[in-house]
Amino acid sequence: EKGGFEHFMLKEIHEQPKAVRDTMSQRIAKDGKRIVMNELKWNADFLNNFNKVYIVACGTAYHAGLVGKFYIEKLARIPVEVDVASEFRYRDPIVDENTLLIVVSQSGETSDTLAALKESKRRGAQTLALTNVVGSSIAREADQVLYTWAGPEIAVASTKAYTTQLILFFMLALYMAEIKGTLPDDEIAHFVSMLQQVPAQISETLSDVEPIKTFAKQYGFNEDVFYIGRSLDYDVALEGALKLKEISYIHAEAYAAGELKHGTLALIVEGVPVIALATQKSVYEKTLSNIKEVKARDAVVIGIAAAGDEELEKYVDHVIHVPETDELLIPILTVVPLQLLAYYAAITRGCDVDKPRNLAKSVTVE
Numbered sequence: 001e002k003g004g005f006e007h008f009m010l011k012e013i014h015e016q017p018k019a020v021r022d023t024m025s026q027r028i029a030k031d032g033k034r035i036v037m038n039e040l041k042w043n044a045d046f047l048n049n050f051n052k053v054y055i056v057a058c059g060t061a062y063h064a065g066l067v068g069k070f071y072i073e074k075l076a077r078i079p080v081e082v083d084v085a086s087e088f089r090y091r092d093p094i095v096d097e098n099t100l101l102i103v104v105s106q107s108g109e110t111s112d113t114l115a116a117l118k119e120s121k122r123r124g125a126q127t128l129a130l131t132n133v134v135g136s137s138i139a140r141e142a143d144q145v146l147y148t149w150a151g152p153e154i155a156v157a158s159t160k161a162y163t164t165q166l167i168l169f170f171m172l173a174l175y176m177a178e179i180k181g182t183l184p185d186d187e188i189a190h191f192v193s194m195l196q197q198v199p200a201q202i203s204e205t206l207s208d209v210e211p212i213k214t215f216a217k218q219y220g221f222n223e224d225v226f227y228i229g230r231s232l233d234y235d236v237a238l239e240g241a242l243k244l245k246e247i248s249y250i251h252a253e254a255y256a257a258g259e260l261k262h263g264t265l266a267l268i269v270e271g272v273p274v275i276a277l278a279t280q281k282s283v284y285e286k287t288l289s290n291i292k293e294v295k296a297r298d299a300v301v302i303g304i305a306a307a308g309d310e311e312l313e314k315y316v317d318h319v320i321h322v323p324e325t326d327e328l329l330i331p332i333l334t335v336v337p338l339q340l341l342a343y344y345a346a347i348t349r350g351c352d353v354d355k356p357r358n359l360a361k362s363v364t365v366e
């Protein structure tokens with residue numbers, strides 16, 4: 001049942017090329033230049049109705065929502081707020097008939113997310129669910145549904161659900177951009193062609209695990225690990241830190257690199273591991289200067305960079321490269337070494353990877 005892998009988590013990490021391919025399938029036009037969403041059939045009148053998009057979810061799905069916000073704002077130019085469901089539902093949120101409420105849930109059964117969905121419907125919002133489970137409570141409750149088609153996710157730690165949610169958000173943002181006319185056709189076609197390369201690029205990332213295993217063995221003995229990045233790299237840092245915490249029980253913290261000097265830098269001393277993501281061109285130099293700050297305190301820094309980046313290795317201890325793609329799509333690649341790092345760190349510490357202590361796969365209590 002684990003397909004030759006030692007744990008479901010490792011199997012599911014390795015299923016990601018197929019999972020993201022399945023997410024895309026049927027959603028790319030035959031000419032390969034546009035996105036089609038037969039489930040939605042939106043038009044400009046429908047979209048222009050919304051002055052705000054709200055994305056609401058928990059845990060890893062919330063982290064996917066942060067990336068979703070970036071995509072929708074950047075490509076479709078609609079303001080997006082992201083919130084964790086257990087906060088959103090109790091804050092008297094500003095949601096009405098001009099709000100598009102997107103909930104994200106692998107299981108489709110998370111009770112806070114379901115409650116947020118119901119409350120938003122009551123307030124008149126249009127609702128869309130991104131979920132993996134056909135016929136789940138959230139799928140049934142939402143006005144419209146986009147399935148991730150990732151296949152069953154058994155391990156408690158979410159992996160392929162996250163990458164497929166990112167793919168789906170990217171496609172949704174392109175679809176919205178096309179309807180709203182916020183992107184020229186040739187740019188949309190370019191993004192679609194980059195998207196189609198992602199499955200093979202994930203496979204490439206998965207083919208080079210030995211260095212990650214080595215780092216994980218070293219890290220397995222640490223008490224704290226810090227993850228830093230800016231922009232989309234920060235969103236991925238949050239997800240990487242969560243993975244490490246939940247399965248290896250190592251304390252991990254993700255920080256927006258520019259926020260370090262507002263507090264966390266006090267914790268950076270000799271030998272503390274820092275995972276530094278530096279893939280976003282618009283903030284590259286700024287990130288590099290933050291990396292130099294932690295190096296100056298003798299942190300052990302592992303950089304995550306795009307292929308072709310020869311700069312970062314001058315300033316850090318090791319670099320893990322992922323294939324080069326558009327910087328919007330790179331989170332789908334950079335998260336993979338972070339998933340593997342968490343997995344092998346947990347193995348090093350003898351943890352029960354598929355069933356971490358105190359956690360359940362589907363959180364149906366509030």
Ligand code: F6R
Nearest residue numbers: 059060061105106107110157158
């Ligand atoms: C972390 C993890 C959880 C879930 C969260 C939401 O690896 O799996 O943080 O992402 O409990 O679950 P769903 O997506 O089923 O609503």
